[in-house]
Amino acid sequence: MIVSMKKALFTITLLFVATLSLIAQNQFPSQIWHKGNIYGADGQTYSGLVKYDLENNLVQLQTERISTFTASNVTNFEIYDEIYGGMRRFYSLPYSLNGDYETPIFFEVLTEGNDIALLCREYVATDSRNMGAWGPMGMNPFWGPQTMTGYRLAFNYYFFKDNQIQKYSLKKKDLFNLLSGYEDEISLFMRKNRLEHDKRGDLLRITAYYNELNKN
Structure with a gap:
């Protein structure tokens, strides 16, 4: 009987830990x-x-x-x-x-980098498209859209350049204006790697690539 009780307590403990882990994963980072x-x-x-x-x-x-x-x-x-x-x-x-x-x-x-930095501010937005759905919570550091019941993690992006913070409009032409001087190289880099101009992880890679080009 004691052995059975120990097994039951062990199982409950595992379930409790698993539940805590699940709860944590179903929270946004700021929570x-x-x-x-x-x-x-x-x-x-x-x-x-x-x-x-x-x-x-x-x-x-x-x-x-x-x-x-x-x-x-x-x-x-x-x-x-x-x-x-x-x-x-x-x-x-x-x-x-x-x-x-x-x-x-x-x-x-x-x-x-020496010339430009990519900044962001996250916020939790209402997501009417995914009501009742649990979305992917991947990161590292290219985590994309995160969703919870009726909500999603969204971002505003900014570039720090020439000692000024400029909000990014998420328009491709504005991205090329900000990353001026290497339009052809960046365009090729984006096509080869299938990168978008308005996704967190893709913007990070594009900006890092621009800073590498700008070292030379």
Whole structure:
């Protein structure tokens, strides 16, 4: 009987762990605590579990207690995304989201070079096309559309060039204007690798390729 009880408890434990794993995987990255570091504007480094909120430009640190930082008192933070894989870095940069005055907000840096950097800001959008569907949650770092019941993970992209942050319109001609000087090479690179001009992972590869070309 004791053996049977032990087996039953072991099975319940496995099911509990599996359920926790499933719950975690069915959350968006901003809803999860990640191991990471926060670098304060005061020069201090804070390590622990980190959760970010790009909508409100806040980042939280969980140690013995939970501390909340704004983009104004943080220079950057980094997380290791254990579920989706890879280190992700976010920087506080001055930008005018609503056409008013510039204020520090968080941008994720996808790739950077001497001439240009690709930034993004993620948000959760209503997805009427996938109501009731669970979509792919792949990453690393080319994760594409993520969906949960009625919602999807979406992105706004920005290029940091000539000391300015420019929002990317997702139009192909604007991409070539931003990555000027190597239009033929980039066009060939995109065709050979079947890359699109409006997907996260593809934009990352295109921008990284441009920065490699621009080294020469």
